[in-house]
Amino acid sequence: MIKLSDEEYEAVRLARQLRIPFGITPYYLSLLDNEMGSLRDRAVRAQVIPSLHYVQSLAALKARSDHSMDFMLEHETSPIEAITRRYPNIVILKPVLTCPQICVYCQRNWEIEDVYSPQSVLSKKKLNAALDWIAKTPEISEVLITGGDPLLLANKKIEAILSRLAAMPHILRIRIGTRTPVTLPQRISDALARSVGRFHIPGKREVIIVTHFEHPYEITPQAMQAVQQFRRYGMEVYNQLVFTYYNSRKFEACLLRQKLRLIGVTPYYTFNTKGKEETKDFRVPIARLIQEQKEESRLMPGTVRTDEIVFNVPGLGKNYLKASQHHDIISVMPDGRRVYEFHPWEKKLSLVDTYVYRDVPIYDYLKRLKADGEETADYRTIWYYY
Numbered sequence: 332m333i334k335l336s337d338e339e340y341e342a343v344r345l346a347r348q349l350r351i352p353f354g355i356t357p358y359y360l361s362l363l364d365n366e367m368g369s370l371r372d373r374a375v376r377a378q379v380i381p382s383l384h385y386v387q388s389l390a391a392l393k394a395r396s397d398h399s400m401d402f403m404l405e406h407e408t409s410p411i412e413a414i415t416r417r418y419p420n421i422v423i424l425k426p427v428l429t430c431p432q433i434c435v436y437c438q439r440n441w442e443i444e445d446v447y448s449p450q451s452v453l454s455k456k457k458l459n460a461a462l463d464w465i466a467k468t469p470e471i472s473e474v475l476i477t478g479g480d481p482l483l484l485a486n487k488k489i490e491a492i493l494s495r496l497a498a499m500p501h502i503l504r505i506r507i508g509t510r511t512p513v514t515l516p517q518r519i520s521d522a523l524a525r526s527v528g529r530f531h532i533p534g535k536r537e538v539i540i541v542t543h544f545e546h547p548y549e550i551t552p553q554a555m556q557a558v559q560q561f562r563r564y565g566m567e568v569y570n571q572l573v574f575t576y577y578n579s580r581k582f583e584a585c586l587l588r589q590k591l592r593l594i595g596v597t598p599y600y601t602f603n604t605k606g607k608e609e610t611k612d613f614r615v616p617i618a619r620l621i622q623e624q625k626e627e628s629r630l631m632p633g634t635v636r637t638d639e640i641v642f643n644v645p646g647l648g649k650n651y652l653k654a655s656q657h658h659d660i661i662s663v664m665p666d667g668r669r670v671y672e673f674h675p676w677e678k679k680l681s682l683v684d685t686y687v688y689r690d691v692p693i694y695d696y697l698k699r700l701k702a703d704g705e706e707t708a709d710y711r712t713i714w715y716y717y
């Protein structure tokens with residue numbers, strides 16, 4: 332359905348051979364340009380078609396016994412299978428570990444299974460044990476149901492999970508983390524939105540949808556229809572953007588925010604891409620995130636620039652990059668990489684180690700932009716941010 336370069340073809344072939352999860356919905360494929368080397372669709376293309384570097388390094392890293400793929404250290408904060416608890420009163424519940432399509436930069440690529448793989452669904456016994464654990468933990472007030480993509484489950488199963496959570500008086504908010512409005516908007520039927528909306532009761536319990544649009548190319552009439560289905564039943568829809576090389580050009584994120592607001596989505600977080608070896612092609616210097624917020628986003632109305640820029644620290648959680656007191660620049664490597672020290676959010680409450688991070692060199696980022704036709708003079712103030 333689309334033309335692939337020789338390298339893209341080889342990367343997909345190798346991914347299949349090595350059983351690396353891969354899949355694109357026909358709808359999402361229709362968003363790609365039917366020509367090779369067009370830079371216009373690179374943000375959507377790079378999300379779903381892996382590079383050879385990605386496939387080869389992921390296979391090599393998985394084979395190493397001394398390397399943990401669990402980059403965010405979710406296992407260390409998991410009290411029971413399918414639950415992650417990084418904050419005292421919020422938990423993540425993962426009833427299914429696959430998605431309608433696979434994002435190459437997925438932070439959970441270590442546990443995500445092939446698209447629609449039947450073994451990716453948590454067994455009834457394990458799901459009940461996880462729900463029992465939440466029921467017996469009254470400090471938990473918010474549950475993020477994610478995965479994978481929970482809206483891949485049958486309506487009845489989704490309703491059963493929501494019913495159990497709704498029966499726990501301490502649960503005040505249920506967040507559903509789903510990319511389905513972006514990758515398979517046809518799935519968001521009136522029946523699904525109505526059955527989820529039944530649990531959204533103002534004054535008692537909030538159900539919100541957190542989705543993941545990455546680029547203006549993904550804003551379509553179908554995606555808007557999917558978002559509006561939820562809003563019709565009173566639910567808010569928020570967006571989490573992963574800021575990657577492919578959507579980091581000047582004003583690209585601003586255009587996305589404008590379009591999101593128009594279809595009914597509120598920008599919520601903008602994440603720095605994880606510092607994983609296999610996804611290094613996606614990484615952007617932290618200075619570019621801060622520059623984007625201080626120079627481009629700053630020009631937008633307050634109702635549009637509602638997102639926070641965030642560095643997600645493995646094992647520690649979100650670090651707000653605009654709050655300069657929460658991180659320090661402690662060194663610059665010979666190749667120009669800046670080294671940051673991130674302070675844990677709970678540092679005043681208990682002794683927790685800081686996290687040291689080596690960023691990608693700003694100079695390399697600018698050279699790459701130049702090779703892709705950008706005018707690097709437009710980015711020259713990037714050096715002032717840290």
Ligand code: SF4
Pocket residue numbers: 429430432433434436437438439443478479480510
């Ligand atoms: S939708 Fe989310 S969980 Fe699924 S592959 Fe993409 S980033 Fe990973």
